Amino acid sequence: MDATDRAIINRLQLSFPICERPFRQVAAELGIEESDLIARLESMLARKQLSRFGPMYHAERLGGGLSLCAIRVPEADFERVNTVVNGFPEVAHNYARDHEFSMWFVLATETPDRVDEVLREIEQATGYQVYNMPKQREFFVGLRFDL
Amino acid sequence: MDSDSTSDQSRALDQLDRQIVRATQGGLPLVERPYAEVARRLGVSADDVIRRMQRMLDSGIIRRIGAVPNHYTLGFRGNGMSVWDVDDAKADELGRKIGAFDFVSHAYRRPRYLPEWRYNLFAMVHGKDRDEVMEKVALIAAMLGDQDRGHEVLFSTRILKKTGLRIA
Numbered sequence: 001m002d003a004t005d006r007a008i009i010n011r012l013q014l015s016f017p018i019c020e021r022p023f024r025q026v027a028a029e030l031g032i033e034e035s036d037l038i039a040r041l042e043s044m045l046a047r048k049q050l051s052r053f054g055p056m057y058h059a060e061r062l063g064g065g066l067s068l069c070a071i072r073v074p075e076a077d078f079e080r081v082n083t084v085v086n087g088f089p090e091v092a093h094n095y096a097r098d099h100e101f102s103m104w105f106v107l108a109t110e111t112p113d114r115v116d117e118v119l120r121e122i123e124q125a126t127g128y129q130v131y132n133m134p135k136q137r138e139f140f141v142g143l144r145f146d147l
Numbered sequence: 148m149d150s151d152s153t154s155d156q157s158r159a160l161d162q163l164d165r166q167i168v169r170a171t172q173g174g175l176p177l178v179e180r181p182y183a184e185v186a187r188r189l190g191v192s193a194d195d196v197i198r199r200m201q202r203m204l205d206s207g208i209i210r211r212i213g214a215v216p217n218h219y220t221l222g223f224r225g226n227g228m229s230v231w232d233v234d235d236a237k238a239d240e241l242g243r244k245i246g247a248f249d250f251v252s253h254a255y256r257r258p259r260y261l262p263e264w265r266y267n268l269f270a271m272v273h274g275k276d277r278d279e280v281m282e283k284v285a286l287i288a289a290m291l292g293d294q295d296r297g298h299e300v301l302f303s304t305r306i307l308k309k310t311g312l313r314i315a
Binding site for chain 2: 001008009012013014015016017018020021022023024034038041042044045047048049050051052053054055056057058061062063069070072082085086090092093094095096097098099101103104105131132133134135136137138139140141
């Protein structure tokens with residue numbers, strides 16, 4: 001990754017234009033060729049330096065349900081519970097964390113009502129209480145790495 | 148950027164909007180005319196796609212269009228979920244202040260479950276390693292002063308599942 005790649009990421013963390021030739025517009029700002037910008041984005045995606053390029057949608061505003069959930073899973077039972085939880089298609093992300101609340105996952109459902117239903121299904125299938133921690137207020141969502 | 152009421156905008160989405168969401172949630176095509184390419188796949192005009200995406204951006208259905216750096220690959224390997232116990236009456240004010248730090252990527256207020264879970268503010272803190280994350284958490288703690296009634300940092304030890312959100 002060189003200085004131009006870093007400049008591209010810093011610029012594109014902010015916004016990307018909606019117009020006929022958006023890459024040309026951004027490339028002109030950065031003083032590079034449109035084709036170079038596109039090739040560098042392809043390359044950074046292929047090398048997984050970028051995890052996505054495109055619109056970030058707001059799940060709840062699209063009508064879906066979204067919640068962060070946690071389970072206190074004893075270590076000896078962790079792999080069984082992991083398999084059960086990951087088997088639910090509504091579980092989008094799941095992380096092990098170094099805490100008594102050891103499993104943290106995000107539920108993404110087609111409708112808000114489904115969150116509670118899936119939670120109960122997970123409780124029945126795992127035998128553990130699921131702590132539902134939906135956001136009550138959002139203060140900031142974004143990434144502002146200055147590379 | 149507070150966002151709690153949601154349903155009005157979602158009702159305004161029609162079938163073509165949802166097709167556009169499905170066609171672009173995995174990413175924009177890397178071609179000179181990306182919106183025209185999306186339009187071609189959907190059998191509509193480029194102007195339709197441009198107009199509708201602009202409307203979704205203006206109404207907040209699209210948070211932003213851009214690049215998401217993979218913080219792990221780029222060397223930010225210490226990502227800690229910091230959780231804070233603050234007075235409920237001050238939680239929104241303090242949450243906004245925590246969210247304003249440039250090393251915080253997400254900040255939310257969430258419910259407590261007393262007695263076993265006392266924390267009502269969550270902030271994802273990014274750094275090159277755990278030590279740097281802990282230094283940054285100390286900056287938050289210093290800002291909060293005695294309004295910090297207790298905090299912890301939960302580091303992820305393993306990604307158990309990671310699928311992109313498929314939401315339309």
